[in-house]
Amino acid sequence: MLVTATLICTIVTLLLIYLILRNNLHLKDIPKPEANLFWGHLTTLADRSAQLKKVAELTQKYGGLIRLYIPPKRPAVLVADKDILQNILNNENALEKSQDYQYLKVWLGEGLITGGGVQWRNRRRMLTPCFGRMSTLKHFVQIFEKLGDVLVEKFNEQLDNPSFDVFPHMKLFTLDVICETSMGIITNCQRDGNTSYCQSIEEMTRIAIRRMLSPLKRFDAFYQFTNDYQKQKEALKEIDAFYENIISNKKRTMSSKSVEEDEDGSKQNFLDQLLRHQENGEALSDKDIQEEINTFMFGGHDTTATGLSFILYSLARHPNVQEKVLEEQETIFGSLEKDPEVTYAHLQDMKYLDAVINEALRLYPPIPVFGRKLTDDIKLENGVVLPKTLSIGFTVYSVHHNPEYFPDPEKFLPERFLKDDIMPYTHLPFSAGPRSCIGKKFAMLQIKSCISKISRHFKLLPSIPDYELKLMPEITLVSKNGMRISLEKRT
Numbered sequence: 001m002l003v004t005a006t007l008i009c010t011i012v013t014l015l016l017i018y019l020i021l022r023n024n025l026h027l028k029d030i031p032k033p034e035a036n037l038f039w040g041h042l043t044t045l046a047d048r049s050a051q052l053k054k055v056a057e058l059t060q061k062y063g064g065l066i067r068l069y070i071p072p073k074r075p076a077v078l079v080a081d082k083d084i085l086q087n088i089l090n091n092e093n094a095l096e097k098s099q100d101y102q103y104l105k106v107w108l109g110e111g112l113i114t115g116g117g118v119q120w121r122n123r124r125r126m127l128t129p130c131f132g133r134m135s136t137l138k139h140f141v142q143i144f145e146k147l148g149d150v151l152v153e154k155f156n157e158q159l160d161n162p163s164f165d166v167f168p169h170m171k172l173f174t175l176d177v178i179c180e181t182s183m184g185i186i187t188n189c190q191r192d193g194n195t196s197y198c199q200s201i202e203e204m205t206r207i208a209i210r211r212m213l214s215p216l217k218r219f220d221a222f223y224q225f226t227n228d229y230q231k232q233k234e235a236l237k238e239i240d241a242f243y244e245n246i247i248s249n250k251k252r253t254m255s256s257k258s259v260e261e262d263e264d265g266s267k268q269n270f271l272d273q274l275l276r277h278q279e280n281g282e283a284l285s286d287k288d289i290q291e292e293i294n295t296f297m298f299g300g301h302d303t304t305a306t307g308l309s310f311i312l313y314s315l316a317r318h319p320n321v322q323e324k325v326l327e328e329q330e331t332i333f334g335s336l337e338k339d340p341e342v343t344y345a346h347l348q349d350m351k352y353l354d355a356v357i358n359e360a361l362r363l364y365p366p367i368p369v370f371g372r373k374l375t376d377d378i379k380l381e382n383g384v385v386l387p388k389t390l391s392i393g394f395t396v397y398s399v400h401h402n403p404e405y406f407p408d409p410e411k412f413l414p415e416r417f418l419k420d421d422i423m424p425y426t427h428l429p430f431s432a433g434p435r436s437c438i439g440k441k442f443a444m445l446q447i448k449s450c451i452s453k454i455s456r457h458f459k460l461l462p463s464i465p466d467y468e469l470k471l472m473p474e475i476t477l478v479s480k481n482g483m484r485i486s487l488e489k490r491t
């Protein structure tokens with residue numbers, strides 16, 4: 001008995017010594033804010049609703065590069081310095097995704113968000129044109145506008161409400177948009193509520209978040225006995241069945257047409273475009289295509305819904321900015337008509353609205369932190385070496401709230417984006433470098449179409465009673481107490 005107890009004590013002590021040495025020697029050149037020897041920064045980060053602000057404070061204090069440590073996890077190295085970001089985001093040795101993204105692989109496979117290596121490079125090259133073709137984007141603007149009209153109907157139902165949370169509305173709007181633009185499917189989520197396919201998409205996102213945040217669910221051996229594992233199986237079954245039905249219908253109609261109905265391909269959704277790639281002999285298997293469609297579904301709706309909600313919340317609290325948005329609408333359309341025929345060119349002309357969106361995405365970056373894993377050492381200009389296999393977190397929220405980059409960082413001042421003096425690598429809502437967001441243009445057009453339409457129809461007002469957001473980092477930035485506003489119909 002005594003021998004066993006002594007053995008266990010020795011093993012635990014050796015393990016602790018190993019962890020302490022590993023975390024202190026391996027990365028000794030990277031500043032470490034004061035921490036407890038055994039539980040590291042656990043207490044510093046315990047309050048999740050204060051995490052973003054705390055990390056912003058620490059990264060500023062320690063020069064934009066820190067390591068934080070919560071046992072038994074490896075230390076998290078966090079970057080918030082613009083020059084280091086520029087170096088790493090463009091570095092060939094930092095193109096792989098960090099561990100957290102693994103939990104999405106069961107759904108997204110080797111799709112663009114989770115994939116890596118040569119395969120990612122090839123797919124990125126093949127998929128880039130899908131997001132840049134002017135004719136397709138123009139077609140998508142019509143879809144944004146049509147579905148935006150439904151959103152206006154839904155907002156009309158909220159007029160008597162002293163306040164309501166905009167986020168659930170934005171989720172349904174962006175789900176309708178991404179289903180129609182990705183696969184040509186009309187889901188009608190805004191009118192009829194979530195379909196079981198869309199519910200499964202939501203479920204998979206929530207499960208991935210819970211896995212990332214849980215110390216135990218990270219381990220497969222434990223995870224497979226959890227409720228979430230069963231739910232994941234169900235959700236994936238639903239997603240696969242839905243997709244298989246779509247794809248077999250598509251293939252049938254495509255092969256029965258010798259000439260594509262829309263000859264220049266301008267009305268093609270993403271799936272049509274990927275299937276054409278396949279027909280042209282490019283190396284995209286059916287599985288590859290499904291992974292990419294799942295990736296667009298995941299990457300393209302929650303992010304945009306989050307961005308849209310924070311923009312509406314910000315506008316509601318800044319009537320002077322709303323007035324300027326409206327003045328711009330009047331200049332572009334010649335009068336304050338509520339439902340002009342909005343085109344791609346009109347959206348391109350909305351420069352002030354652009355600044356408003358950029359400023360809201362600065363204050364509330366929809367993805368507040370994202371990560372990479374190094375495939376080789378990276379030497380920084382100050383001589384610090386970031387070793388191979390290290391996982392790095394880019395704390396975009398900290399960068400966006402740094403007063404050296406953005407004076408008065410907590411103020412909502414769209415005008416700062418009208419000047420040409422934003423420092424490179426300080427505004428990163430869509431990341432930067434080779435793995436930046438492929439959907440940026442698409443997202444900006446969708447947001448502009450939606451916000452301009454809502455602004456023409458409604459005066460946005462603060463929630464009654466007014467309140468402060470409770471921000472927390474999940475995969476996206478969430479507000480635990482919602483994003484509430486109230487509405488008044490414009491006459």
Ligand code: HEM
Nearest residue numbers: 112113299300303304307366367370430431435437439443
């Ligand atoms: C406001 C809306 C959006 C924001 C803020 C946003 C933000 C981002 C960020 C920060 C990344 C880099 C993540 C990382 O490196 O881990 C990213 C990547 C990506 N985004 Fe977006 N995104 C938005 C909308 C969209 C849309 C609408 C789509 C597709 C329809 C999309 C598809 C993707 C894909 C496929 C990647 C992976 C790119 C690669 O690694 O090659 N995103 N996004």
